[in-house]
Amino acid sequence: REAVVSTQSTGNYGLTELRLCKHGILDFGASQLAEALRDNTSLLFLDLGCNKIGEDGAKAIAGLLRLNTPLKKLSLTSNRIGNNGVVAISEAVATNNCNLNTLMINNNGITETGVCAVAAALRLNITLSNVYLWGNELRNTACDAFERLMDGNKPRILPHNTDIEPYRVDGVTYLAEAGHYLFSH
DSSP states (O other): OHHHHHHHTTTOTTOOEEEOTTSOOOHHHHHHHHHHTTTOSOOOEEEOOSSOOOHHHHHHHHHHHHTTOSOOEEEOTTSOOHHHHHHHHHHHHHHHOSSOOEEEOOSSOOOHHHHHHHHHHHHHOSSOOEEEOTTSOOOHHHHHHHHHHHOSSSOSSOGGGBSEEEEEETTEEEEEEOHHHHTTO
16 A cells, blocks of 8 residues: 555656655555655645654655755654654754755654754754644653743744743743643644
8 A cells, every 4th residue: 555655646747745644654565655745846745744754764754854845734643753763853854855844753752862963953954843742742842942942032942833831940941731722623
């Protein structure tokens, strides 16, 4: 089923939105899809949520992002991309992509290392303005990094553009699921 899904998108230059949630896509399918979309000049939203995409599939998607495709919104919610996958995506977005403005990576087994990579990408890429990462391991350094991005007179991430919000207890920063986000999905 994965190979069929990816080859159907080849040569489809009018495709602006592709929703492939809950299709059981694995790394191979994500790689094939990324390859098939390399020449697509119109895709704006790619939703690969609730599949079984792991590190290798995420790296293939990162390769697609490095090409600075017109993609504006990417959802990898509830997959298995982990730290190595999100680091690859963060590096691609930080250095090679000026179009992506929304990244949804909720519930992906990402720990502090991966969350900090996303924070670093946000500091370098001013286009990326919406990040959703609740359901990952949000601890210490990751919490501090996102608090800095969301704090001050000119925050890098606005509260309504994410699903997390920082709070402090006894001088330690934590991240909670944002209240406004709870009722939007």
